[in-house]
Amino acid sequence: MAKTWQTLVDEAREILQDTDSDSYRLQDSAFINFMNRGLQAMATVRPDVFWDTFATDNIVVPEVTDGTLGDAFPFDVTFYHPLVHYVAGAAEILDDEFTTDGRAMALLNTFKQTLVSI
């Protein structure tokens, strides 16, 4: 099944155990913000991921919106799971409990480590 921005949100929800659609803890709008921040962080660490978006004199970091959640993930699938980790880690930071801080940092560190090392 082709990956989309929506499947990225869904997989992050699985990590967060926030899959009950009747009572989500976080709405899709929050995840959209996390994804956009993650894309910007990815552009800082790995600008070559956005190679094909280069126009005039710089890369163009895409911005996910409510209306584009169904669009296909435009980059190589190897950069999909780091972004899932980033979104899940960023969502964990919102939770104020001590036990989730460790998970948040682990997920965010995994995001960066996966982009720059094996």
Add this chain to the structure above:
Amino acid sequence: MVALSAWLKDALVATPGATRAVVKRELINTAREFYRETTALREFVGPLTVAADDETYDMNTYISTPSSYEVVTVLSASLNQIPLVRLPDRPHGPYSESETPNQYFVLPASVVNLWPRPMSQLDDSLTVHVALIPKESVTTLPDDAALLYYDALRDGLMGRMHGHPTKPYTNPILAQYHLRRFWNAIGKARAAVKTADARGLSWRFPGFGK
């Protein structure tokens, strides 16, 4: 013609986490550098008709595959099978005219400028030997790239990729190893092109000494 995928597939093993478009771009850059340094890709252009009062001829418009290659340098030129003398630069002063120009200069890299200017038309008279490099948009390379220079191009590609900073495939030691092999291969290819790859002994004992 050989597809770029031959090298791109081999590069998969050593470049985990690489953006494939970047690998392709580096392969093309490697091929351009290799052929620019060795002038191993050559073509005879012509015989072209020299028009009266027209001294400039852009070789890029006459090569057989202008969509894939471009002229990087002019190696030699002849008019009616008589070699033309190459001038290092445009001579000073205005253009003079002649029935049969005997010199030429190249300015810019792909444009042959006859000197003096031809007075009359010379049908099928101009032959030019040029060196080519692949264009940045190329999707295939010449057959000899796979037959003779496969490992050289692979070393150049790997050297460039391993030299990228802060990537999963970054490895400065491997980068130096591959680039050293690449540069050595350029030297060998350049020598082979000069000697037409005649690897046998070309020296013979002079007759007066026998």
